[in-house]
Amino acid sequence: MDSLVLVVTSGKGGVGKTTTVANIGTGLAKRGKKVVMVDADIGLRNLDVVMGLENRIVFDLVDVVEQQCRLKQALIKDKRLEGLYLLPAAQTREKDAIQPGQMKALCDELRKEFDYVILDCPAGIEQGFKNAVAGADEAVIVTTPEVSAVRDADRIVGLLQASGITNPKLLINRIRPDMIKKGDMMDVEDVNDILALELLGIIPDDETIIISTNRGEPAVLDQDSHAGEAYRNIVARLEGENVPFMTLDFDTGFFGKLKKMFGI
Amino acid sequence: MLDFMNRILRDDGGSKDRAVERLRLVLIHDRAKVAPRFMEALKEDLIAVISKYMEIDEDGLDVTLDSDETSTALVASIPIRKMKRSYD
Known part of the structure; x- marks a missing residue:
């Protein structure tokens, strides 16, 4: 199978890029794919804590690019899933520590080993964005309904x-049905x-995301999480399955629970 | 209760309609400014079309986006030098 280099981006910060990368990456690995997630947000490393892998970092993205270590030495194996790896961002370096050409070369190297290379793009449209986009085949744009x-x-x-990325897919995050x-x-x-893009998925605003981030366990692995279910649907769509979009009406209030009790 | 009454009495619907409207307006400007040579290309095409019917002063041509609170319009001021003779 041909591998796919996917960049997750948004422009605006704080809309859920890193959470999306963690959940898509974990979800794909859960389905048996070989996946590497690359944290391209140099100076603001985050994907490691969302994945609960922050204590295992020895080398980082910049070390690899500067050939301070071999690529394999910098890849952190996930503690839960076989075939899931993280390449962490450098925390103490500037965004211009790497160039788009180097990033592209790195992506092509990773392509040989993995089915999916998923890039966590920094917020903004400057150097970090240009780096993250340089090696990507396709893009997912994350937004919220604001x-x-x-x-x-x-x-x-x-x-x-x-x-040169012409058909980005849209992910709408933090939807509040109420x-x-x-x-x-x-x-x-x-x-x-307004945006007229192909819709990849919709994610409800869900407190299980905060709980899962607190724990360093992606919600996609939590069978009881609505957001987790939404991410599992997205993963299936990336794998070419035709999954209908979720109805975001969970009725979790008092009457909803009452209705559930009486089975209506 | 007061909140509920307010919502019923309010005639403008929820705030999302405002959001959609403001987004549409701001994106018209964003897209026009961001696209390379968008306004220049539009001017050139306008000149080409209008020149079929009349002779215009190309240097005096002014094309802008004009906005107020609720709408955006494309405003073109095109000085005419001479009308072409029509045989139809």
Whole structure:
């Protein structure tokens, strides 16, 4: 099988890029794929803590690029899943410590060993973005249903196009069905109308994500997590399956629980 | 309860309609400014089309995006030098 280098990006910070990389990567590995997640956010290393692998780091991305170590020495094996690896970002270096050409070479090296190379792109549109995008075949744009995040996502579509990535897929994160019902949040259709991209998935705003990040255990492994289920659907879609989009109406309030009790 | 009454009495619906409207407007400007030579290309095409019908002052041509709170318009000011004679 041909391997895929996928960059997860957003423009705006704090919309859930790192969480998305951790969950997609873990979900693909759970399905038996060989996956490496690369933290391209140099200076603001985060993917390691989301994955619960922060205590295992010896070498990092910049060490590999500068040939201070071999690639295999810097790859951290996941503690839960066979075939899942992390290449951490350097924490004490500047974003310009690597160049787009070096990143592309690294991605091509990883391509030989893995089915999926998933890049966690830093926020912004500067050097770090250019590096992360340089080696990618495809892109996932993460946004939330907010004016600022959608605007930045639109800007990213243009920048990706300029880098030769023409069909980015959209992931809408932190959807709150209660607010959509009240007319106080844009729904999936509103956002998708504006951005006009292929929809990869929708993720409900779910406190299990915070709990899973606290623990360093990706929610995709939690069978009871709504967000985890949404990520499992996304992983299946990446693998070419045709999975319907979730109905985001869980009815978790008092009456919802009551209805559940009586089976209606 | 007061909150509930307010929501019922309010005529503008939820805040999401404002969000959608503001996004549409801001993206018109973003996309026009960001796309390389967007306005120049538009001007050139306008000149080409209009020149079929009239002779215009290309240097005096002014094309801009004009916005107010609720809409954006493409405003073109095109000085005419001479009308072409029509035989239709």
